[in-house]
Amino acid sequence: MVGGNLEGETRTVSIDIYDEVQALNYAGAAKTALFLLVVSYTVLLLVYAVNRNVWAAWPQK
Numbered sequence: 001m002v003g004g005n006l007e008g009e010t011r012t013v014s015i016d017i018y019d020e021v022q023a024l025n026y027a028g029a030a031k032t033a034l035f036l037l038v039v040s041y042t043v044l045l046l047v048y049a050v051n052r053n054v055w056a057a058w059p060q061k
Contacts, residue, residue, distance in 0.1 A: 013036050
């Protein structure tokens with residue numbers, strides 16, 4: 001989950017997407033969802049890149 005914990009000031013991204021859909025602001029919800037997708041994909045790429053470099057130092061048999 002991405003978000004904060006200050007009551008009334010911050011919230012998780014999933015709650016923001018839900019609120020945007022409930023307000024019929026589909027464009028805003030789509031932008032937020034796309035941002036979350038890009039962030040998630042970037043983190044996964046970084047993790048896979050780091051893992052690949054670590055295992056490349058020790059050849060597998």
